[in-house]
Amino acid sequence: MTVRVRFAPSPTGYLHIGAARSALFNWLFARQTGGKFLLRVEDTDAQRSTDESLRSIIAGLEWLGISDYDEEVVFQSANAEKHRAAALRLVEADKAYRDFTPKAERADTNVKQEIADRARKGANEGADHRSNSFRDLSLEESNRRAGAGEPFAVRLKVAREGKSSFEDIVYGPQERDYSEIEDLVLLRSGDVSPLYNLSVVVDDIEMGITHVIRGQDHLTNTHKQILIYDALGAGVPRFAHLPLILAPNKAKLSKRKHGEVVSLTTYRDRGFVPAAFRNYLALLGWAPPDDQEIMSLEEMIRKFSLEGVHRSNAIFNFSELDARQWTDQKALWMNAEYIRTMPLAELLPMVRAELEAEGLWKAEYETDARPWLEKTIDLIRQRFMTLKDFSGQGRAYFSDEFEYDDAAVAKNLKKETRLKELLPGLAASIEAVEPFNAETSEGALRAFSESAGVKAGLLINASRTALTGQAVGPSMFEIFEIIGRERSARRLRAAAQLV
RNA sequence: GGCGCAUUGGUGUAGUCGGCUAACACGCUGCCCUCUCAAGGCAGAGAUCACGGGUUCGAGUCCCGUAUGCGCUACCA
CATH class of the missing domain: 1.10.10.350 (Arc Repressor Mutant, subunit A)
Known part of the structure; x- marks a missing residue:
């Protein structure tokens, strides 16, 4: 069976480095196994999804050199009807039920707290997850009320007894008791729109995904998804969860708190060589079997393995206070290393782009002055950190208008x-x-x-x-x-x- | 609150079956080179392997417990 993997970002912000790494690992795995690498845009949250975000994600993947998707890009929002049909099919099969309980409004601000409070309260009262009175409503009655226009949500019927288990390629055996999983909502009441867990599963089945490689934040929810696979009578793919990338204080990386350091496009805009950043990214949560850290793409594909991914979260080490350490020092070092050692022919176009952007490029660099250009770049690249340095510290080589430090x-x-x-x-x-x-x-x-x-x-x-x-x-x-x-x-x- | 996962120098990682005087890279310090350096060369500091207990001749490696962190727990994705 050929491997089929997908990268499934939701376009609700820029492509952050954790997501970029997930994409990279999916891509590496596909290329190594001769499988297919697919892109699915999870744009079901119409409120938060934006075109700008989508463009930024696509651009980021292109920049990293992993945008050679093997099939058409899938937009999840276009599949909503299929997701809905799947849920209704489960209702017919008695594997899910309509819940006519009026929808409770939820304040988005303190969700985590609300969940904890509710759980604490539930535990005190000895509430169980199967107490929903609509759970055992007859299908006839359910159909009748739905037909009469009464709003309903659809929930999966999770078995009372037993446990769910699977073997994660990275995290090993996983087990969870059914009693800890509530009858999860598949379809919202009102607009009957599908929820995340349903959508991923239906789409992954439809796309024939064989290996789900994603962030560890999805590890526990995987049990719920497996329940959906089972209910739908579909085979369950293999799962490989990746450790998270955290901020220096071990907090989750976030746009609001950490700003542009987490955005992939920042690295492009600040003069990173794509191969260098890609190489650095690959080393977050994974290490090659040997000690060789600087790897060509081919070597990376050859050496990569999901089994080699480790389990503890990585810290992306940067300092907001020190401009020289605006991002992880090793990333910076690796970029400098690439700039000073990569074949000049590969570096040249990048330097050209930088010089052009700063109005320093001259037509003769393409012709008569080409040897001079190459010699100059080869000379000054030795102590540059980013491509920006060619137009910054290196400005005097290309223009008479430069500033004195x-x-x-x-x-x-x-x-x-x-x-x-x-x-x-x-x-x-x-x-x-x-x-x-x-x-x-x-x-x-x-x-x-x-x-x-x-x-x-x-x-x-x-x-x-x-x-x-x-x-x-x-x-x-x-x-x-x-x-x-x-x-x-x-x-x-x-x-x-x-x- | 419950459940799950993790825990090796400042950071990223190696350490398969228990033998480690704990390895590599970044960073840091010093020296050398020299016309400078954020380059190059060399050297060095830095880890009682989260903590406590157990198994064993021997534990970073196995077992139990504790702590801390993270994740999930939602009609968010």
């Missing part, structure tokens, strides 16, 4: 007043060099520093800030060659004004 100016230019005269002098001796390259500019600078009686380091560091605006960067003589004779001389003279 205050700290760099203070450290390398302002602290030695003689630089006011030395810099123009250096500019002159640099200009006289022929040919102009790293070696000759070094010779010129060292000769000049000797004749001026200052240490070469003084001029080298001053030059770095003069030519790039930065305090750090590649070897200075490489920079001279890259920036070129004329621009170098001009910037050295201009920097004299900053001393």
